[in-house]
Amino acid sequence: MKIEKDTIVTLTLKVADHLGRVIEASKEPMALLVGGYGNTLPAIEAALEGQEKGFATTLDLTPENAFGERDxxxxxxxxxxxxxxxxxxxxxxxxxxxxxxxxxxxxxxxxxxxxxxxxGNHPLAGMSLKVSFKVISVRAASAEEIAHGHAHGDHGHHH
Ligand SMILES: [Zn+2]
Missing domain, CATH: 2.40.10.330 (Thrombin, subunit H)
Structure with missing residues (x-):
């Protein structure tokens, strides 16, 4: 299944600075509802679009494509x-x-x-980042997930 609007993508994610020093690495995979719901950076969503399970990449993000310039x-x-x-x-x-x-x-x-x-700036504002991720699975989102704007179930929101 290809990643498109209203799919749930489970991925592992690592964020490093421009020198490759790891800032944050997910211990557990995370499930994201994609399609402009603000669950991840637009640059990450753009890279995921049309990809499938197993897709892995590293994005070099400028501050504008990541968390913005410092204010x-x-x-x-x-x-x-x-x-x-x-x-x-x-x-x-x-x-x-x-x-x-x-x-x-x-x-x-x-x-x-x-x-x-x-x-009040995001802690990563003003930084160029290397974001690496690997897609573990892709599935269609449920109507409830779309209504809530986030993923449920394994590695998603629980309520
Ligand atoms: Zn929910």
């Missing part, structure tokens, strides 16, 4: 007293952008004295 306006510094107790580096919190803006996820990157430095 330094998403780096914010706040007073430690404004935080819930227990805030620490490596944690994350959602902050509203302005009075009525959308919530944005910020990672706590540094705590220095009374200030906390937050970064």
């Amino acid at each position: 330094e306006s998403k780096v914010r510094t706040l007073a430690k007293k404004d935080f819930p107790p227990g805030v620490k580096v490596g944690g994350a919190l959602e902050l509203r952008e302005g009075e009525s803006g959308e919530f944005q996820l910020y990672n706590v990157v540094k705590i220095k004295g009374d200030t906390v430095m937050l970064d």
Whole structure:
């Protein structure tokens, strides 16, 4: 079966930086609903399109094709007293952008004295990445999976 919109692709994935140093490697295969549901990067979906079980490749992605360029306006510094107790580096919190803006996820990157430095950029923003993957299986998505916008069952969402 070929990979097309509304198929469930089970794959193993490895993400490395441009020098090939591994950043993230899936321990378990993951199941993705493909077809523009935002379950993976568009560049990965484009590479999968029309392929079949057993397909393996490595993509060299520029930041624009991966997680975008860094936006330094998403780096914010706040007073430690404004935080819930227990805030620490490596944690994350959602902050509203302005009075009525959308919530944005910020990672706590540094705590220095009374200030906390937050970064709303994706941790991989601004990086060129080598993404390697191998397709383990391909099947048609169920109506329920399409309605939910994600894969169910083995290596998918459980609810
Ligand atoms: Zn679901």
